[in-house]
Amino acid sequence: MENIGNQTWPKCPGQKQAILWHEFCMVRYSDEAIFGNVAYSPFDWGNNIENVPDQDKFYQELNILLDSLRNQTAYNRSPKKFAAASRPYPDYRTIYAFEQCTADITPQDCGSCLNQSALEIRQCCDGSRGVRILRPSCYLRFETDPFYNESMVETVLQPPISTAPGKDDNKKSQFPTPIYIQSKCQNNGSYTSNSTYKKNLDTILSSISPNIDTNGFYNASIGEKSDRVNVIAMCRADLQPSQCHRYVRDASIEILNKCPGQKQAILWHEFCMVRYSDEAIFGNVAYSPFDWGNNSENVPDQDKFYQELNILLDSLRNQTAYNRSPKKFAAASRPYPDYRTIYAFEQCTADITPQDCGSCLNQSALEIRQCCDGSRGVKILRPSCYLRFETDPFYNESMVETVLQPPISTAPGKDDNTTRNDDKTTRTIVIVIVLIVICLILALCIGIFVKIKKTRKSKTEENIERDIEISTIESMQYNFSTIRDATDDFSDANKLGQGGFGFVYKGTLSNGNEVAVKRLSRNSGQGDTEFKNEVLLVAKLQHRNLVRLLGFSVEGSERLLVYEFVCNGSLDRFIFDPIKRAHLDWEKRYKIIGGVARGLLYLHQDSRLQIIHRDLKASNVLLDGEMNSKISDFGLARLFDPDKTQRSTNRVVGTYGYMAPEYAMRGQISFKSDVFSFGVLVLEIISGQKTNNFGNGENLEDLLSCVWKNWNQGTPANIIDSALKVSSSPLRDIVRCIHIGLLCVQEMAADRPTMASVILMLTSSTITLPIPSQPPFFNTTTFDSKIPYVYESNSRTSDTTKSSKHKSDNSEGSLNSASMSELYPR
Incomplete structure (x- = not known):
């Protein structure tokens, strides 16, 4: 370990703020308030130049030690807020660790500071057998040789305040305290070490940690039929994303150790859950297998305690189920007189x-x-939900306050007693109504039949259905006047774009939130069908790579859709612009490709409603401030029966050049139709050229034919955007993405990969890619890729007229008012 004790940096003459770390102390001064405020920066580190063998296993053991010390440090009853301990590491050396916080910060801030330092270890010093991380508010160090005064530690150190079940305040705490880990191997079939199932399982488990989203949830599938593996992972909602990645990585490794050879298993880690199965598990609530853990200390006056606890849990249940946050959880506390406060935490899987x-x-x-009558702390673990309560704090309250959102109101103004009284009244009313209906049913049937014959209905069946469906999401409805004020009466200054269905405007609500408002044209083809699609489908879709529908407004003939505002606009404004595309380095383009892939996977497989987008293209991918991609425009989306490999439609809608050949020519639609569009989009992102007028010297040719020609000639670099060529872009990664794009645009739908397979290809460089077959080639020189293509077997006269008019300008193709709009930032 380098001797930082002999260094007296930073030497800061004349400076109003400075900090110095000595080998055995820290001194800091400032002209700003620093007492009681946790400070993560500036920070420094030092490390031992000798590395450890089997680094992953070493750091797994180290993390267990540091995690146990963190709570002991934060909740240590000694005025010295510190903890130290050692942990044997077989076949190498014992690991010694020491953690300390300044005495002026809270236990929660202390734990957070130490956690940040623990996350820094592998960033700064991966593999080192000794590291120290220095921050103004906390100190962390570990070595494989003793470095602290053990006798002094034993004299000063006091047991921490209990923060987790299984600890007894009257007993001296033991070092180290293990993280709770429990597993269930369901024994519903087994696999061999060289089987395809084993290969798929290893691949998908390794994909969890790098791909779990910021909300701490992940589900994916790989393989077919008996070799198919489905996996779900969930982190506790009060974790930072970096913590979540680390814990699910450890759990993904441990579950294979706990359940070798089993096709179904679940592992509950202290802070996460990992589950895999060869059966369908997405969207299906699972109550078993389940497990539990409890605190050995009992509470006084158990009946009264559990009465208070039930009030707390009942209130949390609705908050958890209807929480507007993508993290489906809730946490709260409730005072319990003459004993301790009750803390509770509940969470469900997001699917x-x-x-x-x-x-x-x-x-x-x-x-x-x-299971645990009388216990003052219990956790109940199920595949689909997590429940825990304690009489000491155990969750990160600051993180909960940051993430937790108010639940969607499900029954405003009703409590349990009112509900029970209403149930009794309802039963009485139902009995009376049934008796009346039995007497009048014959007369009513005759009357209704005569009335239908003589009277034309004021509403069509479709309109009635629409009104019923819209009523189910009344909570999302905005007043028309609110949106009109937000957009300054739909002023031209706020206009963001125009498409086949109307205009898009930027709006600012009274609370300061920016939104994008899609105002449907009164005479557009979307009016009823597509409007119903966007409201009822998109409202049920929640994913970070999909544009979020915030609400809608209906007033007379006005139809408004209110979306989140996405500040950087659509992808085509970047990749097809000779100046802006220079700002898209390979890292950003790869990030965009991955985001679109995850969004499509959610639509095809992970959402409750399995959906085909039907119009994926560059103008329908929006980019937020951090260049995260979000799929937009669901007016042409269709629900799909997963039990059917494909279906046929007599109405083909979309954009020429992005449509799969079987869909464009024969109206056959499947998830592989979107995969084809995705492949075209990938090749556009890499080349910086539009699919239908790819620039190749003086010639204009189809992008797919040009890519295929260069691929066969061994010159795929010829089609890479020149803005990437002049940079230090990793050519191997770019060529691999071209390969994936070609696999997606193969002519036969059966040859194209699923989006689940595409995700694995993108995230794992070890997967061998199959050889692509030739894509379909189109004579597209007379087409503009911005022109939507619409074929309808029973076209109305007005549509035919529009098609003919367009045809006179473009020689082939058709433009229909029911086509997808091209919308810009919203």
């Missing part, structure tokens, strides 16, 4: 419905007294 979430948590609450 189940609010009703299933509430049911799962209710089952867990009923289990508490069955």
Whole structure:
């Protein structure tokens, strides 16, 4: 370890703020308030130049030690806020660790500071057998040789305040305290070490940590039929993303050790859950297998304690199920007189419905007294939900306050007693109504039949259906006047773009939030069908790579859709602009490709409604401030029966050049139709050229034919955007993405990969890619890729007229008012 004790940096003559770390102390001064405020920066580090063998295993053991010390340090009853301990590491050396915080910060801030330092270890000093991380508010160090005064530690150190079940305040805490890990191997079939299932399982488990989203949830599939592996992972909602990545990585490794050879297994880690199965598990609530853990200390006056606890858990249940945050969780505390405050935390996996979430948590609450009657701390673990309560703090309150959002109101103004009274009244009313209906049913049937014959209905069946469906999402409805004020009466200054269905405007709500408002044209073809699509489909879709629908407004003939505002606009404004595309280095382009792939995977497989987008293209991919891609425009989206490999439609809509050949020519639609569009988009992002007028010297040719020609000639670099060629872009990664793009645009739909396979190809460089077959080639020189293509077997006269007019300008293709709009930032 380098001797930082002999260095007296930073030497800061004349400076109003400075900090110095000595080998055995720290001195800091400032002209700003620093007492009681946790400070993460500036920070420094030092490390031992000798590395450890088997680094992953070493750091797994180290993390267990540091995690146990963190709570002991933060909640240490000694005025010296510190902890130290050692942990044997077989076949090498013992690991010694020491952590300390300044005495002026809270336990929560201390834990957070130490956690940030622990995350820094592998960033700064991966593989080192000794590291120290120095921050103004906390100190962390580990070595494989003793470095602290053990006798002094034993004299000064006091047991920490209990923060986790299983610890007894009257007993001296033991070092190190293990993280809770429990597993269930379901024994519903097994696999061999050289089987395809094993290969798929290893691949998908290794993909969890790098791909789990910022909300701490991940689900994916790989393989077909009996070799198909489905996986779900969830982190506790109060974790930072970096913590989540680390814990699920450890759990993904440990589950294979706990359940070798099993086709179904689940592992509950202290801070996360990993589950895999050869059966369908997405969107299906699972109550078993389940496990539990409890604190050995009992509470006084158990009946009264559990009465208070039930009030707390009941209030959390609705908050958890209907939480507007993508993290489906809630946490709260409730004072318990003459004893301690009760802290509770509930969470469900993001793929189940609010009703299933509430049911799962209710089952867990009923289990508490069955398994652990009298205990002052219990956790109930199920595949679909997590419940825990303690009489000491155990969750990160600051993180909870940051993430937690108010639940969607499900029954405003009603409490449990009112509900029970309403149920009794309802039953009485139903009995009376049934008796009346039995007497009048014959007369009513005759009257209704005569009335239908004589009277034309004021509403069509479609309009009635629409009104019923819209009523189910009334909570999303905005007043028309609110949107009109937000957009300054739809002024031209706020206009963002125009498409086939109307205009898009930027708006600012009264609370300062920016939105994008899609105002449908009164005489557009979308009016009813596509409007219903965008409201009812998009409202049910929540993913970071999909544009979020915030609400809608209906007033007379006005139809408005209110979306989140995406500040950087559409992708085509970047990749097809000779100046702007220079700002898209390979890292940004790869990030955009991955985001679109994850969005499509969610639509095809992970959402409750399995959906085909049908119009994926560069203008329908929006970019936020951090260049994260978001798929937009769902007016042409269609629900799809996953039990059918494809379906046919007599109405082909979309954009020529992006449509799969079987869809454009025969109206056959499947998930592989979107895969084809994705492949075209990938090749456009890499080349910086439009699919239908790819620039190749003096010639204009189809992008797919040009890419295929260069691929066969061994010159794929010829089609790479020149803005990437002049940079230090990794050519191997770019060529691999060209390969993936060609696999997606193969002429036969069966040859194209699923989006789940595409994700794995993009995230794992070890997967061998199959050889692509030739893509379809189109004579596209007379087409503009911005022109939507619409074929309808029973076209209306007005549509035919529009098609003919367009045809006179473009020789082939058709433009229809029901085509997809091209919308810009919203």
